[in-house]
Amino acid sequence: MSSSYFEYGADIGIIGRGLTLEQSFEAAAHAVFAVITNIEAVQPLTSLEIEFEESDPELALVVWLNQILRKSRDSGMVFGHFYVHRENNHWHGKILGEPWRDGLERGVEIKRATLAMLSIKQAGPIWESRCVVGV
Numbered sequence: 001m002s003s004s005y006f007e008y009g010a011d012i013g014i015i016g017r018g019l020t021l022e023q024s025f026e027a028a029a030h031a032v033f034a035v036i037t038n039i040e041a042v043q044p045l046t047s048l049e050i051e052f053e054e055s056d057p058e059l060a061l062v063v064w065l066n067q068i069l070r071k072s073r074d075s076g077m078v079f080g081h082f083y084v085h086r087e088n089n090h091w092h093g094k095i096l097g098e099p100w101r102d103g104l105e106r107g108v109e110i111k112r113a114t115l116a117m118l119s120i121k122q123a124g125p126i127w128e129s130r131c132v133v134g135v
Contacts, residue, residue: 011133011134012133013131014035032068032133035107047094050092061131079097
């Protein structure tokens with residue numbers, strides 16, 4: 001699993017890669033939160049669940065990222081560990097993190113995942129999920 005970035009105007013393009021579609025979604029979430037804070041310093045103290053229905057994998061990526069961002073804002077938490085599982089059109093995710101605290105570096109605020117540059121592709125054994133997130 002790995003993540004990287006690409007330039008897109010004032011926003012940030014994120015890329016998640018994994019051996020499965022789900023791992024690429026997890027890597028994309030990791031990329032988003034690595035922009036928000038030093039993700040290595042986030043402790044997995046609290047676990048939250050995310051569930052949604054979406055048949056289109058590209059749209060599912062945007063829904064997944066936006067639900068995580070919403071949970072972060074609503075709970076005042078930051079996340080560092082991401083797990084997602086798909087059964088047909090049903091997606092179930094688990095995110096782990098902690099409330100914002102002194103000592104956690106605050107990076108760039110991510111407002112939302114967008115449809116810009118949205119793509120999911122498989123090249124050999126590697127799945128790549130990408131989209132632009134608005135800052």
